[in-house]
Amino acid sequence: MQFFIKLLLLSVSAVALAGCQSTATKPSAAAVEDRSSAADGGATTASAMDGDGAFRGDALDNPSSPLSRRVIYFELDSSEVKQEDRATVSAHARYLAGNPNAAVAVEGHADERGSREYNLALGERRGNAVRQLLLAEGAAAKQLQVVSYGEEKPVTLGHDEGSWQQNRRVEIVYTSRR
Amino acid sequence: MLKILRNNLRAVVLAVLVHLALIAMLVISLDWTPKPQPSSAQDAVVQATVVDDSARKAVQQQKEEAERKRHAEQEAEEQRREDEKRQAEEEAQRAAEEARQQEQTQQELARQEQQATEQKRREDAKREAALKEKQAEEVKRHTEQLRREEEKRLAAAEAQRKIEAEKKRTSEKEAQQRKEAEQLLKDQLASEEQTARDHQAQTLIAQYIPLIQSRVKSRWMPPPSAKPGMSCTVTVRLIPGGEVIEARVTTSSGDAVFDRSVESAVYKASPLPLPPDPALFESFRELNFIFKP
Amino acid sequence: MLTRHHLLYCLLALWLPCSGAQAALTIEITEGVPGALPIAVVPFGVEGQGAPPEDIGAIIAADLKRSGRFAPLPERDLLARPHEGREVNFRDWRVLGIEGLVVGRIRAMGAGQYTVQFQLFNVFQGTQLIGYSIPTSTADMRRTAHQISDIIYEKLTGERGAFNTRIAYIAVSGKPPAQTHSLQVSDADGHNPQSILNSKQPLLSPAWSPDGTRLAYVTFENKRAQIYIQEIASGKRELIASYPGLNGAPAWSPDGTRLALTLSKDGNPEIYVMSLAARTLQRLTSNLAIDTEPVWSPDGSALVFTSDRGGRPQLYRMSANGGEAARITFEGDYNARGVFSPDGKQLAMVHGTGGQYRIALLDLKTGAVRVLSDRTLDESPSFAPNGAIIIYATNEGTRGTLTAVSVDGRVRNRLLLQEGDVREAVWSPFGPRITLQTDTKPQSSNP
Numbered sequence: 075m076q077f078f079i080k081l082l083l084l085s086v087s088a089v090a091l092a093g094c095q096s097t098a099t100k101p102s103a104a105a106v107e108d109r110s111s112a113a114d115g116g117a118t119t120a121s122a123m124d125g126d127g128a129f130r131g132d133a134l135d136n137p138s139s140p141l142s143r144r145v146i147y148f149e150l151d152s153s154e155v156k157q158e159d160r161a162t163v164s165a166h167a168r169y170l171a172g173n174p175n176a177a178v179a180v181e182g183h184a185d186e187r188g189s190r191e192y193n194l195a196l197g198e199r200r201g202n203a204v205r206q207l208l209l210a211e212g213a214a215a216k217q218l219q220v221v222s223y224g225e226e227k228p229v230t231l232g233h234d235e236g237s238w239q240q241n242r243r244v245e246i247v248y249t250s251r252r
Numbered sequence: 253m254l255k256i257l258r259n260n261l262r263a264v265v266l267a268v269l270v271h272l273a274l275i276a277m278l279v280i281s282l283d284w285t286p287k288p289q290p291s292s293a294q295d296a297v298v299q300a301t302v303v304d305d306s307a308r309k310a311v312q313q314q315k316e317e318a319e320r321k322r323h324a325e326q327e328a329e330e331q332r333r334e335d336e337k338r339q340a341e342e343e344a345q346r347a348a349e350e351a352r353q354q355e356q357t358q359q360e361l362a363r364q365e366q367q368a369t370e371q372k373r374r375e376d377a378k379r380e381a382a383l384k385e386k387q388a389e390e391v392k393r394h395t396e397q398l399r400r401e402e403e404k405r406l407a408a409a410e411a412q413r414k415i416e417a418e419k420k421r422t423s424e425k426e427a428q429q430r431k432e433a434e435q436l437l438k439d440q441l442a443s444e445e446q447t448a449r450d451h452q453a454q455t456l457i458a459q460y461i462p463l464i465q466s467r468v469k470s471r472w473m474p475p476p477s478a479k480p481g482m483s484c485t486v487t488v489r490l491i492p493g494g495e496v497i498e499a500r501v502t503t504s505s506g507d508a509v510f511d512r513s514v515e516s517a518v519y520k521a522s523p524l525p526l527p528p529d530p531a532l533f534e535s536f537r538e539l540n541f542i543f544k545p
Numbered sequence: 546m547l548t549r550h551h552l553l554y555c556l557l558a559l560w561l562p563c564s565g566a567q568a569a570l571t572i573e574i575t576e577g578v579p580g581a582l583p584i585a586v587v588p589f590g591v592e593g594q595g596a597p598p599e600d601i602g603a604i605i606a607a608d609l610k611r612s613g614r615f616a617p618l619p620e621r622d623l624l625a626r627p628h629e630g631r632e633v634n635f636r637d638w639r640v641l642g643i644e645g646l647v648v649g650r651i652r653a654m655g656a657g658q659y660t661v662q663f664q665l666f667n668v669f670q671g672t673q674l675i676g677y678s679i680p681t682s683t684a685d686m687r688r689t690a691h692q693i694s695d696i697i698y699e700k701l702t703g704e705r706g707a708f709n710t711r712i713a714y715i716a717v718s719g720k721p722p723a724q725t726h727s728l729q730v731s732d733a734d735g736h737n738p739q740s741i742l743n744s745k746q747p748l749l750s751p752a753w754s755p756d757g758t759r760l761a762y763v764t765f766e767n768k769r770a771q772i773y774i775q776e777i778a779s780g781k782r783e784l785i786a787s788y789p790g791l792n793g794a795p796a797w798s799p800d801g802t803r804l805a806l807t808l809s810k811d812g813n814p815e816i817y818v819m820s821l822a823a824r825t826l827q828r829l830t831s832n833l834a835i836d837t838e839p840v841w842s843p844d845g846s847a848l849v850f851t852s853d854r855g856g857r858p859q860l861y862r863m864s865a866n867g868g869e870a871a872r873i874t875f876e877g878d879y880n881a882r883g884v885f886s887p888d889g890k891q892l893a894m895v896h897g898t899g900g901q902y903r904i905a906l907l908d909l910k911t912g913a914v915r916v917l918s919d920r921t922l923d924e925s926p927s928f929a930p931n932g933a934i935i936i937y938a939t940n941e942g943t944r945g946t947l948t949a950v951s952v953d954g955r956v957r958n959r960l961l962l963q964e965g966d967v968r969e970a971v972w973s974p975f976g977p978r979i980t981l982q983t984d985t986k987p988q989s990s991n992p
Binding site: 298299300301302303304305307308311457461464465468469470471472473474475476477487499507508509512513515516517519520535536537538539540541542543544545 | 569570571572573574575576577578579580581582629630631633639642644662663664667669670672673676677678679680692701702703704979980981982
């Protein structure tokens with residue numbers, strides 16, 4: 075059922091996007107269209123609870139499961155996965171191992187300090203660190219795609235330690251669930 | 253020459269190859285230059301006309317001409333006045349000369365008259381003299397005796413006088429020697445004072461050099477192209493008070509921007525600090541500055 | 546007869562020192578003071594109908610001041626307002642200590658055409674250094690003003706002016722996650738911005754080709770880092786690098802035939818050089834650390850890049866053919882994003898100490914580091930093509946802005962660009978050298 079919905083959304087957005095040209099033109103503004111698929115992971119459906127509080131539905135949507143945690147944070151200039159995050163990574167690895175068609179984008183980020191290109195590389199290093207752990211714990215290489223955004227996609231724009239801490243992260247984004 | 257080439261054959265071959273490669277690269281790279289965009293071609297060549305300074309210079313020249321003419325007229329006027337004065341003087345001189353000549357002729361006439369009367373008197377006197385001669389013979393004998401006694405007395409007096417004169421001369425000599433000695437001392441002192449004054453002048457002059465130096469230094473902004481080894485000499489003319497009225501580069505550094513910075517420094521430092529004694533100004537009338545970063 | 550007196554006087558005459566004619570005193574000056582040349586730019590006179598679209602005198606004064614080499618007299622302190630040589634009384638300017646005087650006038654010729662005349666005088670010598678009359682139009686008037694600034698700058702400093710140049714930068718507006726990223730090109734003073742590329746995804750690392758016609762940049766429009774080269778005038782572009790992993794930090798070789806870049810396709814970020822004609826890659830670094838941000842020395846013989854092979858990011862230098870890399874930064878905890886000065890003697894870089902990130906200059910011969918900027922999150926330095934000014938990005942409260950600082954650090958301006966976050970400005974190379982074609986007879990300054 076969900077697959078069908080995904081397919082419908084895909085075709086609708088494809089039709090919509092086809093209407094827009096996406097070339098860069100002369101010094102007057104050029105618009106580059108977002109050619110990626112608009113549907114990444116699909117809309118989460120409401121979680122259904124049965125009578126005795128046990129979760130029914132996709133494990134990925136269970137708010138009390140470690141799988142619901144998708145963001146891992148890092149220390150300054152470090153790409154080491156902290157001990158407390160190991161459990162989260164293991165959970166995702168096991169889910170991936172159990173669902174061979176599931177796939178994730180491991181998105182690496184960095185805070186704004188220092189140079190942009192170095193931060194791009196740092197984000198990738200963090201993503202790779204998480205990827206290594208996932209592989210070690212059962213995920214298959216073809217299920218994992220590391221992308222780094224460096225400091226370009228912060229979640230918060232502040233210039234203080236609190237904001238920086240929130241931006242030094244890896245996000246596990248499911249591109250396909252099963 | 254050939255021997256060197258032979259000994260370094262490898263180097264020569266490499267050199268030739270490098271040159272060929274460079275030429276090749278140049279030839280190839282020419283093809284790579286993208287065609288210039290229409291707008292940038294317009295940028296490259298701008299039609300412009302030179303604006304020169306001749307109008308301003310012409311006006312300047314005119315002013316100077318007028319100035320010069322006024323000076324010339326002034327001078328001519330002065331010359332005229334001078335000539336007139338001289339003429340008047342000559343007139344007066346001529347009048348005085350005439351007067352003098354007249355007086356001379358009058359004097360001549362008077363003298364001739366005198367001579368005539370003189371002649372007459374002399375003849376009268378001769379007659380009288382013959383008479384007197386006889387009388388005189390008598391008196392002579394008498395007086396001869398008196399004279400001999402007188403001579404004796406005079407000789408004695410003369411001797412005395414000689415002795416006294418001798419005494420006076422020695423004392424005079426001593427006085428003279430003393431005076432000379434005094435004068436020597438005075439002269440020595442005078443020359444020492446003069447040397448001291450000159451030293452003082454030199455010291456004062458020397459004291460003002462660092463003052464001038466620091467003033468010019470604080471106003472010199474050497475351009476970034478200034479390097480050790482460069483040197484520029486400027487000759488500066490001052491007027492009393494230290495104001496710079498002319499600054500001329502006499503030895504260029506080879507860098508027009510450096511030379512200009514040096515000229516500006518000297519002008520901006522005007523008026524230069526000078527010792528207040530106007531007698532010392534001569535040493536500062538013309539100064540040479542050597543700028544050596 | 547010769548008495549002792551006479552002898553004495555003769556001797557004394559010989560003793561008296563000779564105080565008559567002497568050689569002129571010579572004084573040596575061995576150092577000066579740093580400073581900006583005091584000049585005056587008198588607002589240009591206007592002839593003809595209407596007010597000209599730009600205040601050329603103000604543009605020239607602002608240009609010259611921004612270079613740090615000149616101190617233009619503020620307009621309110623001008624004692625006189627001549628518009629041409631005939632009206633100039635040099636004494637007025639000498640008393641102010643002014644060394645150079647710029648006067649001019651703009652004549653409207655009708656239909657948006659103008660003639661701009663200017664003269665530059667050496668005040669102390671009372672002579673004209675240069676004077677031109679240049680035709681222009683409404684659209685070109687700012688460019689003409691910058692051309693005049695370049696002529697004056699070159700005459701007075703002996704160096705080529707870089708006022709008639711452009712900058713490219715990234716402008717970001719909106720808030721995450723819905724931001725718009727735009728690659729823009731403007732005049733070097735921030736005026737006349739034009740958008741080259743708009744995207745909903747991040748853009749980074751713009752880089753000018755040495756001939757100033759193209760920009761290479763990194764774009765995330767396909768949800769990952771890719772490198773494109775785009776021709777500015779036509780907007781045509783092509784994909785240059787889309788290897789697995791990172792594609793970043795494009796840097797043109799000085800001859801424009803190669804691109805150094807960072808790729809992590811072989812396991813971790815390394816430096817590669819791509820021949821643009823053949824599209825072949827040559828790998829230059831090989832270690833487990835991050836190697837990125839390559840820049841070419843102006844003679845093309847060496848590359849400087851950022852590497853954390855020693856622990857934290859520092860700058861390293863290696864031959865353009867690869868091989869041994871030598872570390873060149875030893876001060877501070879963090880040194881990255883090096884750029885060469887046009888004369889190849891210095892590097893500007895992001896220099897981090899104690900949590901503060903500033904722009905600093907590294908003298909390549911002595912290793913001395915001189916900090917140039919004064920905030921805490923400064924980045925992306927870029928030299929003007931004549932090496933006199935550096936622009937960099939800084940954070941002004943919530944906004945990113947661009948600041949221009951003279952290379953001796955004395956004059957700093959914020960470049961006022963449009964609203965939004967501005968970052969990663971890179972200065973274009975020199976445009977083609979302007980030749981003033983004077984085939985008509987020179988005219989004296991008009992009444």
